[in-house]
Amino acid sequence: MRDLALAPPSTPPLTGGLADSLFERAAASPTLPMLAHRTGPASATWEEITAADFRDRVVALAKGLVASGISPGNRVAIMARTRHEWTLLGHALWTVGAEVVPVYPTSSREQVEWILRDAACVAVLVEDEQGVMTVGPVCAALPRLRHVWQLDAGALDQLAARGEYIPQATVDSMRRIVLPDSTAVVAYTSGTSGHAMGCALSHRGLAFMCDTLLAGWGHTAAPAGEQASVLAFLPFSHVYGLMIQVLCVRGGLLMGHEPDFGGDSLSSALRGFRPTYLYAVPSLLEKIYKNFLHAAQQSGRGAVFERAAGTARDFAAALERQRLGRGSGPGFDLRLQHALYERTVYRRLRAALGGRVLRATSGGSPLSRELCLFYEGIGVYVHDGYGLTETSGGTTMQPLGREKSGTVGQALPGTEIQVAADGEILVRGPSVFQGYVGDAAATRAVLRDGWLATGDLGRLDSEGYLTITGRKKDIIITSSGKSVAPAALEQRLRMHPLVHQAVVVGDNRPCVGALITLDPDFLTDWRAALSLPGDATAREAREENALREEIARAVAAANSSVSRSESIRVFRVLPQPFDVANGLLTPSMKLRRDAIVRHYALEIDAMYQSRSRPERAPAADESSGWDDADNVFR
Structure with missing residues (x-):
């Protein structure tokens, strides 16, 4: 510990x-x-x-x-x-x-x-x-x-x-x-x-x-x-x-x-209002990024925006290496490219946030390192914060001049953080709650000698930066016994413009799967840009095939960050988003995983059954007979 x-x-x-x-x-x-x-x-x-x-x-x-x-x-x-x-x-x-x-x-x-x-x-x-x-x-x-x-x-x-x-x-x-x-x-x-x-x-x-x-x-x-x-x-x-x-x-x-x-x-x-500081949640920052991309594509400047976004991330990553003592900072060519996009792209993006935002905090759930770097690269550093109701809000912050994207920073002064042997984050400090009202047993279950058992999983690096890896209760255990934390996969899936929401499933299943909802704005533009020939029936079939392939590419991109046994082998695109009204999101926009799995039980069963191949014996390094191309689109 x-x-x-x-x-x-x-x-x-x-x-x-x-x-x-x-x-x-x-x-x-x-x-x-x-x-x-x-x-x-x-x-x-x-x-x-x-x-x-x-x-x-x-x-x-x-x-x-x-x-x-x-x-x-x-x-x-x-x-x-x-x-x-x-x-x-x-x-x-x-x-x-x-x-x-x-x-x-x-x-x-x-x-x-x-x-x-x-x-x-x-x-x-x-x-x-x-x-x-x-x-x-x-x-x-x-x-x-x-x-x-x-x-x-x-x-x-x-x-x-x-x-x-x-x-x-x-x-x-x-x-x-x-x-x-x-x-x-x-x-x-x-x-x-x-x-x-x-x-x-x-x-x-x-x-x-x-x-x-x-x-x-x-x-x-x-x-x-x-x-x-x-x-x-x-x-x-x-x-x-x-x-x-x-x-x-x-x-x-x-x-x-x-x-x-x-x-x-x-x-x-x-x-x-033109705020100087922005407090947001990851879903909003992801949506803002996609809106930037959407507007650029509609004006015929999608490729320019993607190059500018890549330059922003590269520039921010070079700055990060410099402030952490691991590099000399952006080179001449990168500084030149960044200066060009500052005049033509970045200042317009900041104007959409009011034009005065200097820094921001994202909370509620983890924000991807890629998005952190993008926002820093356009001139708005985003601190990915960590805290929960039981800690009265935030418990960590990035040390000034030593910010490290992809982490939630270090423990606030006066607050202590431990990571237990099983990866659970423990917190102690003045901001820890007094207990659950009317439930002493539940209070005792999470408060141990002043330490709050958060239920979150994470790791501390050698410099004390905390990285959140998931929730204990969200861990998926496949039928082969492989443990998979879904948050990172879901985060990477949502980076694709067409993907609105993603829920990774797979408890007691032969492999990891995903339920995906689509962003309606991007879907409309994507369909309009296809310009497929043929009659309506033929166009619809070709469009479905093209959409299946596009989502498969998003899945493949997400899988590139994990091992083969942790990768998504099957997926299904759902016709409706998860929202508060249908009881599948909490009011704070978090996924109600248990409710989603119950609600879509038939779809999940069909997703696995439709592509199972029991006649194929698994290879020595595989946990089941599933390959990377397996997917279901309905």
Whole structure:
């Protein structure tokens, strides 16, 4: 077992709760803009809220909460998208010592009932009528639930009006008795299988991780002398989005709110708000890359973009070797090519992100080294972060000037990381959660002598950089006993423009297989570019053959990174994507593997049966009678 811990951070110890930083900021810099939101759903105009106004709105809401009977230790659920009202109410709850229970607004009635009952919530804020329709039918089964507030029906204004008679001193005294180790958030895990569990996160845990990041890396979020700005669009219902919110408020960053994660809305928000730092997830960064390629192909410059992308990766890889002391940096020819593409390609790509983004963080699942190098090569370094709900968010970061793409960096100062003999990552530090609400047995199962057993697999190199290799529960064991981690294969498959999603399967099967969904935009353009002759029937058959061959090439490219016994030998292209609505993705966009395997059980059986060849005896170095050309397309 090997461990690593960096020096403790030079941050002052927390003495109160998360709301204190807002009041301190408002006293020191009352006119500093801190929150921003669009004045309308598609508006190009952004309204900013200063630190003083932010504080005053929070105080008014805190008074309303007191008037509504909300007291320290009470739990209140917030079931809304990423809106500035979420931030206001969250800080008002922390001001009075209440605990925030984030709930995804797309959660089903059964999921909402489970969370509200399990957390013993006394109130819930929903966003709209749909939220009321979800919560309303379960209220009778929740005797502790006293309030259901609807955001779009003026709930916050009503709360503020209700609390007008509450003295300011009452709110101040309640805020001052909040202790660092009080629970600030009960965040429910995404629940890739079974019921979600509520992770109790303390004020200290959330603040420690954010303050450490700000102390060591905050100055990289904007040019010197400028206020850093972040566009928050990831759901606050997930610990990653919540971490962004806390970090921005504690660091005095301007935080824009974009509730619509959709492509067009997010694209216009990036161009309008123009953040200096980007927080994203791998699926979004992959989609942005594919959109760049798609736009280039539509304009007849696809080949130019691919050459520019290759130059960006080569340039970034040379820079990486230089900063790690393993090379002299980009050569003259490479610098010349990079300078050419900087004028013609890269600056246009950065403009699509708002034109001011200097660096970015990707979280939620691993980001490929190739994408990290691409973004660094175009001028936006992307740090692939690591953390989970039970660690209050991030636990690692790239050391400045020693960044290594393809890893998630080193343990944050003050945090310790071990990799057990079986490859499981263990974490210890102030940000580790307090336990699962109401489930002491589950808490004991993952907390051992202060170390959190994450369930993730990884490795630490000789310099202490951590690489994530998969999840223990996701490991596939074929019928021949071969263990395969699916994440790397899925990641490489998604790099192909036509591939939208990929799930590797193969438990108790003779070989590894894959379920694949296609990107509809690229599929449309790909079909249009074929220009196949013949009648409709003949064209359809030729198109299917061509598509099968194209996906087979994507599979072959993914297989090039693994051994033969780990490679994908069969695959099936599915007609519909995995999404939250059909229950195959979590709200944080993670694959529900068990649900996918159950849902597509017949397709998986057919995939293997249609290409089995029992009459062929396997060669000495093969585990079954499957060759690289085997595939199924339906």
